[in-house]
Amino acid sequence: MTNPQEAVVAESCLDWLITEKIKVATQAYSIRVVYEISKRHESLYADLQRMIIINIRHLVKLSLAKF
Numbered sequence: 001m002t003n004p005q006e007a008v009v010a011e012s013c014l015d016w017l018i019t020e021k022i023k024v025a026t027q028a029y030s031i032r033v034v035y036e037i038s039k040r041h042e043s044l045y046a047d048l049q050r051m052i053i054i055n056i057r058h059l060v061k062l063s064l065a066k067f
Contacts, residue, residue, distance in 0.1 A: 003041075010037045010044055017051040020058075027055070 001009070013030035016022045031052065038044035 006037050006041065010034050010041075014047060014051060017055060 010033070013034045016030045017027055017034075031048065034044055034048045034051075038048055
């Protein structure tokens with residue numbers, strides 16, 4: 001993939017990570033794709049970390065709300 005193509009794919013995957021209605025499997029594959037792209041573009045790694053932390057916090061809040 002070219003750099004512009006990788007940027008489009010990474011942006012789409014990061015968008016899927018912050019969209020609540022996207023299924024978990026799609027988010028998991030998105031994490032994997034962004035991780036692989038971040039090996040060539042280090043700035044994406046920080047974005048990926050931030051998105052994972054946001055998702056974990058959100059899932060914890062949802063879990064606690066059920067009790």
